[in-house]
Amino acid sequence: MIRFLWAVMIGSFLVAGQVWNFGRQPGAAIMAVPLRYADDIIMTHVAVTSSLIPGSLVVETDRVRRILYLHVIGVNSAQDVDRMRDGVLEWEKRIVRAVGSPAQYRALKDDERKNRELRAAARGGR
Numbered sequence: 001m002i003r004f005l006w007a008v009m010i011g012s013f014l015v016a017g018q019v020w021n022f023g024r025q026p027g028a029a030i031m032a033v034p035l036r037y038a039d040d041i042i043m044t045h046v047a048v049t050s051s052l053i054p055g056s057l058v059v060e061t062d063r064v065r066r067i068l069y070l071h072v073i074g075v076n077s078a079q080d081v082d083r084m085r086d087g088v089l090e091w092e093k094r095i096v097r098a099v100g101s102p103a104q105y106r107a108l109k110d111d112e113r114k115n116r117e118l119r120a121a122a123r124g125g126r
Contacts, residue, residue, distance in 0.1 A: 003094070011054035027076040030059065033088045035066045036111070037096045037104045043068070045095045050088050 047058045060069035096104045
């Protein structure tokens with residue numbers, strides 16, 4: 001809950017700063033976010049959370065392929081879009097930890113373990 005409130009507060013300040021910067025038009029994009037663990041409930045929670053944080057709004061969902069399409073502001077590069085997408089995927093993980101099924105939680109933990117192993121192997125392989 002604290003992270004969500006913090007994200008709303010930071011998002012509000014960022015959007016306000018972009019609105020009041022008359023010399024510069026904030027960049028905007030429509031981005032696809034393929035969810036990893038979503039069923040209808042998780043997808044809905046992620047969509048609502050993403051829309052409540054200022055600067056992003058869900059404009060379309062693909063329920064079959066589990067993809068959210070968001071309109072985001074404050075992006076000026078592909079890296080900005082990737083950062084926003086990663087932020088939505090982090091919210092998905094938090095929501096799975098909070099209300100996901102045991103199978104979703106296990107899948108999340110398995111992915112986290114594999115990512116740790118890959119990072120450790122990459123560090124050891126240098």
